[in-house]
Amino acid sequence: MPQKKHKPEEIVLKLRQVDVLVSKGRTVSEAVRTIGVTQFTYYRWRKEFGGLKTNQVKRLKENERLRKAVSDLTLEKLILKEAAFGKLLSPARRRACVDHVRQKLGVSERFACRVLGQHRSTQRKTPRGRADDDALTADIIALASRFGRYGYRRITALLREAGWAVNVKRVERIWRREGLKVPEKQPKKGRLWLGDGSCIRLRPERPNHVWSYDFVESRTHDGRKFRMLNVVDEFTRECLAIRIDRKLNSTAVIDVLTALFILRGVPSHVRSDNGPEFIAKAVRDWIDAVGAKTAFIEPGSPWENGYCESFNSKLRDELLDGEIFYSLAEARVVIEAWRVHYNTARPHSSLGYRPPAPEAVQWPSNEGGSPPPNAPRVAPKPVMH
Secondary structure: OOOOOOOHHHHHHHHHHHHHHHHOOOOHHHHHHHOOOOHHHHHHHHHHHOOOOHHHHHHHHHHHHHHHHHHHHHHHHHHHHHHOOOOOOOHHHHHHHHHHHHHHHOOOHHHHHHHHOOOHHHHHOOOOOOOOHHHHHHHHHHHHHHOOOOOHHHHHHHHHHOOOOOOHHHHHHHHHHOOOOOOOOOOOEEOOOOOOOOOOOOOOOOOOOEEEEEEEEEEOOOOOEEEEEEEEEOOOOOEEEEEEEOOOOHHHHHHHHHHHHHHHOOOOEEEEOOOOOOOOHHHHHHHHHOOOEEEEOOOOOHHHHHHHHHHHHHHHHHOHHHEEOOOHHHHHHHHHHHHHHHHHOOOEHHHOOEOOOOOOOOOOOOOOOOOOOOOOOOOOOOOOO
């Protein structure tokens, strides 16, 4: 039979009982036997509770409880200070934090888990990562290094194109674990090698329905300005052309549109702002003569040319703000390579993270026969590793 654990009130009553029996003439050993404990226990009780009354024992218990509460609060404060500043959002961080606190402060696992909000089963569970975590992490870091202005959503789209069956949450988790982020501003650096009318009143309804064009300025390394004429199909979001030169006037606008009209056909409308190169009589007359219509936005309302303005911001953010061009020829090569990548590979959020004009694989002629009428045109997947 396990020995009964006596409460402090019961101990005080038994000690009073022994005192009464001894006062009647019994020996201490006889009186102790009547309360059912050994003499060793009796003297230990007497040392701890001798001379106390029942109400004093209750007050002693309250003081002990208060001291323990203060001690626990102090220890909790030390644990939270030792653990980390801010929130511990992931179980893995809490697991590592609990181990660190136990080693540093010598507290129990139960107490540390309670303070840090970690379930004990989660603390004891051995984390088992997926077998392809290392390869996926390496590919994410490689893509983030190559496309420094892409966030984890576009990186996810590129991974899917490469053959990875991953969702955006897993990529985001690895992205944050590795400390990746899109910097607010990038320092310019030299390239050592070259890699491969109102939107409310007139909305694009089909390809070649509405084109928009606008100018963007930048500088070469020697400080000289150069201009870019960007032409965008508003329905497909495809960048049709980027003309680069030191100076571009209405004649250059007509040259660019002539080449595009011959190659792609004449659009229904051409949207632009009210710059002198666009409202020039020669440009307006020429556009009317070939069967297109001009759509000028309201003065001082660049948001009405939102498709082209959005493209201009991406061009500046992803390329112009991070490159140093040492010559005009280098600028033409690099910007044209970026335009091809933008059209054929870069995931576009408004198109379901697909590129505006992906490159198509032609049906192989050496196998004989012709493709079925509904055969899909498969875009090539980038080779990883």
